[in-house]
Amino acid sequence: MSYTLIQEKIDQGKIILLDGGIGAELEKKGAKMDQNLWCGKCSVDSPEFLKEVHENYIYAGADVITTNTYATTPISLRKHGYEDSIELFNKQAVQIAKQAIDNSKKSVCLAGSVSSYGSFIKLGTKSMKPSFNEQIKILSNEGVDLIILEAMTSQAEIVETMLECSSNIKLPVWLSISCVIDENTKNITLGYDDVKNKTKIYEDLEESLKNFSKLHKGPILIAHSDIKTTSAALDTALKNYNGVIGAYPNKGYYEKPNWKFVDDFSPNDYLEVAKKWVSKGVKIVGGCCGIGVEEIKAVSILKQ
Numbered sequence: 001m002s003y004t005l006i007q008e009k010i011d012q013g014k015i016i017l018l019d020g021g022i023g024a025e026l027e028k029k030g031a032k033m034d035q036n037l038w039c040g041k042c043s044v045d046s047p048e049f050l051k052e053v054h055e056n057y058i059y060a061g062a063d064v065i066t067t068n069t070y071a072t073t074p075i076s077l078r079k080h081g082y083e084d085s086i087e088l089f090n091k092q093a094v095q096i097a098k099q100a101i102d103n104s105k106k107s108v109c110l111a112g113s114v115s116s117y118g119s120f121i122k123l124g125t126k127s128m129k130p131s132f133n134e135q136i137k138i139l140s141n142e143g144v145d146l147i148i149l150e151a152m153t154s155q156a157e158i159v160e161t162m163l164e165c166s167s168n169i170k171l172p173v174w175l176s177i178s179c180v181i182d183e184n185t186k187n188i189t190l191g192y193d194d195v196k197n198k199t200k201i202y203e204d205l206e207e208s209l210k211n212f213s214k215l216h217k218g219p220i221l222i223a224h225s226d227i228k229t230t231s232a233a234l235d236t237a238l239k240n241y242n243g244v245i246g247a248y249p250n251k252g253y254y255e256k257p258n259w260k261f262v263d264d265f266s267p268n269d270y271l272e273v274a275k276k277w278v279s280k281g282v283k284i285v286g287g288c289c290g291i292g293v294e295e296i297k298a299v300s301i302l303k304q
């Protein structure tokens with residue numbers, strides 16, 4: 001489907017439903033997660049499961065589904081010995097998602113996920129650029145309808161580099177960022193807490209959003225952050241960014257290479273939270289890790 005239909009819905013003030021997490025849903029189906037490429041390897045190893053996950057999200061009501069390319073960044077594939085398969089993993093993921101859309105006969109847009117997976121700050125943004133450009137090019141050439149920059153757990157500097165790399169393509173660009181609450185000040189910040197590696201990154205969210213808006217006019221989504229943090233970050237984003245705001249939070253936590261599910265939040269609970277976001281002006285709602293088909297089905301009533 002062309003992006004025009006999504007743009008029309010946005011212009012009419014309608015709610016756009018995004019899919020939920022892919023990796024955790026693949027796990028539920030029994031697909032094997034890879035120590036290094038996480039669910040990225042499933043595009044080649046478990047294409048049928050992947051197609052089913054996409055189809056389930058489409059039938060749940062998603063207007064936009066995302067390619068399983070979050071973990072198949074050129075930088076990560078090269079690091080783990082798959083330098084000859086960069087095109088294969090990324091192209092295959094697009095083709096599987098396209099098949100799912102074709103099979104459904106529904107008007108669904110395909111977002112190509114370009115991520116900072118494997119791009120740790122110590123690499124320096126200069127060395128990440130070729131990876132971002134390469135993945136953007138492969139996904140664009142393969143026919144996605146939009147690019148979603150999934151800059152999750154990234155510093156502002158990396159986000160800006162990704163925006164810069166996407167500025168020359170003809171496709172619409174969405175930006176996803178993740179946030180965390182500063183342990184000491186309790187302020188909402190751009191960044192993350194990596195307990196295992198004892199890394200804490202807290203950057204001013206307001207200032208970061210202002211800087212991002214100089215490079216980006218498309219939707220900004222708060223993603224891969226827990227629900228409480230997402231709610232706080234959305235308040236800041238709605239105040240500090242004039243464009244479209246969206247959200248796709250997490251539920252549970254990651255223990256390499258598996259997503260650990262927690263059962264403390266029902267699909268209906270998610271709907272209640274999403275209703276509040278929408279009443280404040282959030283226009284795009286979906287899910288990240290641990291928010292699956294049932295939750296997307298539950299929030300699909302917001303589209304009416």
Ligand SMILES: [Zn+2]
Binds near residue numbers: 250288
């Ligand atoms: Zn996630």
